Amino acid sequence: MNEIFKLSETDVKLIAEACFKLLQKEPKIKYALGREWLKQFPNKAGIYAIYDLDELVYIGETAKINKRMGDLRRTANHTFRKKLAKKKFPQAEIIKGKYKFKISIEEKLNKYCIENISISSLVLPFGRLEVETNLIEEYTKTKLNSPSKRSQ
Helix, strand or coil, rough: CCCCHHCCCHHHHHHHHHHHHHHHHHHCCCCCCCCCHCCCCCCCCEEEEECCEEEEEEEEECCCCCHHHHHHHHHHHHHHHHHHHHCCCCCCCCCCCEEECCCCHHHHHHHHHHHEEEEEECCCCCCHHHHHHHHHHHHHCCCCCCCCCCCC
């Protein structure tokens, strides 16, 4: 194996921390439902951070940031939305076979997101999984991220 690609766990943590610092400098884009909102995000691979009233609550990675933000608007497509609803609306129950909540909960969830949620993103063409795993462990383990399967 070529030694140039051998990184220690410490090296990976340092890279993840550097990426996190860059991510924090990126603008926070307020959550919205319109298509114009999606155009504010790059059509590239990277990591993203979700903030609830400026508190970091979720970190994710994706092959296309703007597509993933579209997923964020649909409960069936994003874990964050499901977990946020369960936290803010404890009575919320997923409709079996639909992978979403009743319309009244979905409307409350949309309203909450529009009023409180913002997202920043960082283009990162490689190493996304490792960076995401390290940042979840460091910053959002007790928030809305699930424990990473990759770190176990």
